[in-house]
Amino acid sequence: MICFxxxxxxxxxxxxxxxxxxxxxIETLFYPTQLKDALEIIENKNGKEDxxxxxxxxxxxxxxxxxxxxxxxxxxxxxxxxPPVKMHLHKVIPFGAGLGGGSADAAFTLKxxxxxxxxxxxxxxLLEYSAELGADCAFFIYNTPHTAxxxxxxxxxxxxxxxxxHLLLVKPDIHVSTPVAYRGITPRLPEIDFQDQLRLPVExxxxxxxxxxxxxVFPNYPEIEDVKEKMYTKGAVYASMTGSGAAVxxxxxxxxxxxxxxxxxxxxxx
Numbered sequence: 001m002i003c004f005x006x007x008x009x010x011x012x013x014x015x016x017x018x019x020x021x022x023x024x025x026i027e028t029l030f031y032p033t034q035l036k037d038a039l040e041i042i043e044n045k046n047g048k049e050d051x052x053x054x055x056x057x058x059x060x061x062x063x064x065x066x067x068x069x070x071x072x073x074x075x076x077x078x079x080x081x082x083p084p085v086k087m088h089l090h091k092v093i094p095f096g097a098g099l100g101g102g103s104a105d106a107a108f109t110l111k112x113x114x115x116x117x118x119x120x121x122x123x124x125x126l127l128e129y130s131a132e133l134g135a136d137c138a139f140f141i142y143n144t145p146h147t148a149x150x151x152x153x154x155x156x157x158x159x160x161x162x163x164x165x166h167l168l169l170v171k172p173d174i175h176v177s178t179p180v181a182y183r184g185i186t187p188r189l190p191e192i193d194f195q196d197q198l199r200l201p202v203e204x205x206x207x208x209x210x211x212x213x214x215x216x217v218f219p220n221y222p223e224i225e226d227v228k229e230k231m232y233t234k235g236a237v238y239a240s241m242t243g244s245g246a247a248v249x250x251x252x253x254x255x256x257x258x259x260x261x262x263x264x265x266x267x268x269x270x
Contacts, residue, residue, distance in 0.1 A: 003112045004036040005104035007093045008139065009169070009242040009249050011160075012197060013211040014190045015182070023135075023151045024182060027194045029158055030100075030139045030146050033167060035266045037105055038090040039069065041112050047084040050077065057091040068106035068133055073113065075129055080119050094264050096175035098213075098243020100140070106133045107140030147194070160198060162270040166252040168231065169242075169266040172223045176245035184216025202251060205238040213244045224248060227260060234258040 011029040018024050037057075044052055051073055053064040064070050069087055076082060087109075093101030107130050114121045121129075123141065130137035135152040146155040190197070190210070197209045218225040224246050231239040231250035234257065239250040247264075250256065256267075 001042070001112050001116050002038060002040045003108045004038055005093075005101070005108040005140065006037075006143070007033045007035040007097075007099035007101055007104065007169075008136075009033060009167075010098065010211065011205075011240070012190075012194060012209040013213060013243065014194060015185045015187045015212045016189050017187050019151075024185075024187060025150060026148065026152055027190070028148050028152065029160065029198060030136065030148055030152075030155075031160070031162070032143050032145070033099075033169070033266075033270075034268045035093055035099070035169065037092050037101060039105060039108055039112065040086075040088045040090075041109070041116060042086050043116075044084040044086045047086070049084055050074070051084065052086040054087070055089045055091060057089075058094060060089065060091055068102045068137075069109045072106045072109035072129070072133055075132060076110065076113055076119070076121075080117070082113060082117055082119075085113075094171050094247070096245075097171045097247035097264075098176075098241065098245050099169070099171075099247055100136050100243070103134045103137040104140045106130065107137045107143075111141065147198070158198065162202070162251065165202070165237070165270045166255050167268050167270050168236075168250045168252065168256055168258070169247055169264075170227050170231075170249075170260050171247040171264040172221075172227060172260075173262055173264075174221050174223060174246040176217055176221065176224075178244045181213050181216050181244040184220075185212050203237055206232075209238070209240070211241050214241050217241065217245045221246065227263070230258065230260070231256070
């Protein structure tokens with residue numbers, strides 16, 4: 001079976017509270033994109049190991065046991081009889097970007113194994129498994145626009161429609177540490193209720209819908225802020241960093257005529 005785990009962007013991201021468990025509560029909107037990895041899983045009928053792992057594309061700098069695809073497999077094997085498999089990940093979504101690539105890979109592994117081996121796992125249980133793998137993994141079980149609260153795991157459908165907008169994603173050659181980014185933030189509620197913000201026309205989002213991580217990240221990585229400002233200069237209706245960075249996205253009414261040197265870029269029509 002071949003599946004294509006996709007990236008997401010965050011429209012708005014507010015860090016509202018530090019929790020007793022050391023995590024933070026947030027408010028955000030997850031929106032899926034067409035930027036995708038490729039994941040192949042086949043049964044290894046002649047193999048004795050639980051899995052054979054390989055990858056291509058962007059270098060996956062982690063031991064196989066630490067990869068979220070493998071962790072998803074091992075999580076299901078605790079409860080279900082799954083035969084040995086071969087897994088190959090072609091990695092396209094950049095790391096350290098705030099695009100949720102690793103979480104998507106994990107969630108799609110769960111869904112693929114469920115379908116391949118007819119495990120009969122219902123959506124609610126898939127959500128529980130995904131929550132064990134990462135805070136935003138559950139979003140990729142749904143993979144449609146959802147607002148998120150809690151640590152990003154309490155999801156509600158959102159009927160926001162960006163159809164027809166040109167999306168441009170740009171990631172400078174920078175890795176932003178999420179823990180470091182959190183240390184630069186003072187949790188607080190947004191001045192305007194987030195749901196009210198999302199009801200505004202997209203043309204009114206600029207200066208209102210914010211990503212709290214920008215205040216922590218931009219002073220240390222001005223190159224990321226420069227990407228956002230260049231998008232506005234070139235006609236973006238709205239631009240923002242996604243997640244804790246380092247990727248920035250812009251929404252344009254027309255196809256943007258803009259290039260960024262030494263950056264990963266992706267463009268699509270939503």
